[in-house]
Each structure stands twice: as C-alpha cells, then as structure tokens.
Amino acid sequence: MFIDSHCHLFYDRIYERLDEVLETAKSMGVDYFLSAGVNSQTMRRNIEIAEKYNNVVCAVGIHPCEYKNGYNVEEMKKLVKDHPRIVAIGEVGLEYFYDDTPRDLQWKLFEEMLQLAKDVNLPLILHLRESLNDDLFNILKHFDLPAVFHCFTDTLESAKRAVNDGYYISFSGIVTFKKSENLREVAKYVPDDRLLIETDAPYLTPEPKRKVRINEPGFVKYVAECVAGQRTCSIEHLSEITTNNFLNLFPKAKEAFDIN
Ligand SMILES: [Zn+2]
Structure with missing residues (x-):
C-alpha cells in the first residue's frame, strides 16, 4: 500500500477523469492521496475533492510563482480552521530557478504562509528550488514547524542539513530520470524515518511512463520501485516506512483516513 504524498488532483487534466484516475491508482496499490494547493483560484475545488x-486529503497554500494571481490570507485561515480534511499548508516556498516573481515578493508571501501555518498549527509542504541557503534554514528554524521538502532535487549536503534540522524529504519521478544519478545518491542516504514519496502529478511523469506525459498518482509506484532499488530494501519495507512517515507528519490525515 502506498500513499501519494503530493499530487494536484484539481487540474483539469486529472479532474475531468478523477474517478478513473483514483481507481487506476488503487489497482496499482496506491490507496491514499494528498492533493497540494497552488493558488487561490483552484483552492475551493481542491477542498471539494x-x-x-x-x-x-488536501493542503492549502500559495505557490511562489502564483504570487501575481493574488491571495487572501484571512480567507485562507477561515477555510483551514477546523476543517478535518485540510491537513497541511502548502505548497509554499521559494522558487529561484524560474524567477518570474521577484525574490522580495516571494519572501513576503512565504513569511505570510509560514505565519498562517503557525496560526492554524499545521505542518508545511515546502517547494524549494535552488533556494536552500542559510536564510531559508534560519527562517524555518524560527517558525519551528514540521515540514517536508517536496520534490527534492538539491544536493546531498542540503539533504543532510534538512534531515539534521528534523525535516522530511520527498522524492518525485525526477529520481527515476536517467540524468538523476546525484539525486539517487540522496535517495540512498535519507534515513528511514525521514523519507516520503510523491508524484507531483500531473507533472513529472516517472520512468518507465515518461512518454505518457500526463502523470497520475498511481505512478508513485514507479518512484517507490526506484527508491527501494537504490536503498536495496524491499518494496514492502519502503511502503511501511513511507506510510508511517506520512501519517506522522500529517496527523490530521491519519484521522481523516481513519487509519490506526
Ligand atoms: Zn506540486
């Protein structure tokens, strides 16, 4: 049994055939899903799913590249408060690779999202691209919330730092790509109790399905196979540790899924 710890079920490409997508996932051994938010335009649809x-279950948050599309933190706080199926704030963070949003504005948004997470006492799903530096680790330490570094693509050194500071590291289909040798070394390193897996569907289709183009939550199975292969552990062991980690990081999901 696997959980896709990060996908986007509200995008039309998936939403239009969601029943089928979730059935397919189930037939591949993927039973539970966390649909992460990106902007205020799709927030309500995500919650409805x-x-x-x-x-x-879902998360609510404004992705750094969505700053320009606007957001209302007070409205978000109202929606999130006491909602049994909103289990995290995310994805939020800093995107330094595509820098179409000025970094000072990204920081303003990020700090507002961190404060929101603090106010509603929920864990964070972090989107961090080429932005793992002292400033980032310092502000995370300051807010002191549980968090996952989603779709990790950074160095082994950064992974060690994140693990030392108590964060989880999640691998997407990128870990299966031919060119990702360095990332596979990171996947080998992450301790059992810090590891998560995800699809980030509909993006980042893993091998051997890359030609399909539209990624689906069921394909987290291929991410799992790749990561288990690197760690020379059984697929059952990988299932057990990633499921436990997910439920530890997102205690509200444990309740929502009614898993003991
Ligand atoms: Zn995402």
Whole structure:
C-alpha cells in the first residue's frame, strides 16, 4: 500500500477523469492521496475533492510563482480552521530557478504562509528550488514547524542539513530520470524515518511512463520501485516506512483516513 504524498488532483487534466484516475491508482496499490494547493483560484475545488473522496486529503497554500494571481490570507485561515480534511499548508516556498516573481515578493508571501501555518498549527509542504541557503534554514528554524521538502532535487549536503534540522524529504519521478544519478545518491542516504514519496502529478511523469506525459498518482509506484532499488530494501519495507512517515507528519490525515 502506498500513499501519494503530493499530487494536484484539481487540474483539469486529472479532474475531468478523477474517478478513473483514483481507481487506476488503487489497482496499482496506491490507496491514499494528498492533493497540494497552488493558488487561490483552484483552492475551493481542491477542498471539494478532499470532501468528496474519503481517501483524499488536501493542503492549502500559495505557490511562489502564483504570487501575481493574488491571495487572501484571512480567507485562507477561515477555510483551514477546523476543517478535518485540510491537513497541511502548502505548497509554499521559494522558487529561484524560474524567477518570474521577484525574490522580495516571494519572501513576503512565504513569511505570510509560514505565519498562517503557525496560526492554524499545521505542518508545511515546502517547494524549494535552488533556494536552500542559510536564510531559508534560519527562517524555518524560527517558525519551528514540521515540514517536508517536496520534490527534492538539491544536493546531498542540503539533504543532510534538512534531515539534521528534523525535516522530511520527498522524492518525485525526477529520481527515476536517467540524468538523476546525484539525486539517487540522496535517495540512498535519507534515513528511514525521514523519507516520503510523491508524484507531483500531473507533472513529472516517472520512468518507465515518461512518454505518457500526463502523470497520475498511481505512478508513485514507479518512484517507490526506484527508491527501494537504490536503498536495496524491499518494496514492502519502503511502503511501511513511507506510510508511517506520512501519517506522522500529517496527523490530521491519519484521522481523516481513519487509519490506526
Ligand atoms: Zn506540486
């Protein structure tokens, strides 16, 4: 049994055939899903999906590249508060690779999202691209919240720092790509109790399905196989540790899924 710890079920490409997508996932051994938020335009649809399907929970957050599309933190706080199926704030963070949003504005947004997470006492799903530096680790330490570094693509050194500071590290389909030798070394290193897996569907389709183009939550199975292969552990062991880690990081999901 696997959990896709990070996908986006609200995008039309998936949403239009969501029943089928979730059935396919189930037939591949993927039973539970966390659909992460990106902007205020899709926020309500994302929450509705988590309300409709008892094996889906969601997160609410504004992605750094979505700053320009606007957001209302007070409205978000109202939606999140006491909602049983919103289990995290995310994805939020800093995107330094595509820098179409000025970094000072990204920081303003990021700090507001960190404060929101603090106010509602929820863990963070972090989108951090080429932005793992002292400033980042310092502000995370300051807010002191549980968090996952989603779709990790950084160095082994940064991974060690994140693990030392108590964070989780999640691998997406990128770990299966031919050119990702360095990332596979990171996947070998991350301790058992810090590891998560995800698809980031509909993006980042893993090998051997890359030609399919539209990624689906069921394909987290291929991420799992790749990571288990690197760690020379069984797929069952990988399932057990990543499931436990997910439920530890997102205690509200444990309740929502009614898993003991
Ligand atoms: Zn994402």
